[in-house]
Amino acid sequence: MIVALSQSSRLESIWQLLMVSIIFVVVLGMAYYTTKLISKLQRKQSFNDNIEVIETFKITTNKYIQIVRTGNKYLVIAVAKDTITMLSELDKEQLNFKSEAVEQKESFSEIFSKIKELKLKK
Known part of the structure; x- marks a missing residue:
């Protein structure tokens, strides 16, 4: 039992x-x-097509300077913890746009094989 x-x-x-x-x-x-x-x-x-953050630069942990495109205008703003302040307005000619690089999308197996080759060389 x-x-x-x-x-x-x-x-x-x-x-x-x-x-x-x-x-x-x-x-x-x-x-x-x-x-x-x-x-x-x-x-x-x-x-949204009308607002875009172009670039962000970190000053401190809570403070940033950003270039924002709103419509056809480019604005430089300061972003703090509780406030946002407009610093100036830029023309498109004043900005340096990086040429858009073609992104290479590698598969995980390709990345893994490269790492494996590096490990074997050591």
């Missing part, structure tokens, strides 16, 4: 562990897809 009770208890424990693991994976998956959905919604809301 004790052996039968022990066997039943083990099966019940394994069953509980399995169910908790399945519930954990389901909750984890739901959290992942919810985060992706919220990210997509925020990107759609923040997409």
Whole structure:
């Protein structure tokens, strides 16, 4: 009788562990897809053709100087913790735009093989 009770208890424990693991994976998956959905919604809301941050320069931990394009105007603003101050307005000719480099998108396997080669050379 004790052996039968022990066997039943083990099966019940394994069953509980399995169910908790399945519930954990389901909750984890739901959290992942919810985060992706919220990210997509925020990107759609923040997409705007009239306002764009061109460049940001960090002065201290809470202070930045930014060049912002609003419509056809370029503004230099100072951004602090609680305030934003317009410093000046620039013409497009006064700005130095970097030529847009073609992005090379490497696959993970290519990057991994390069690292592997570097390790083997050492």
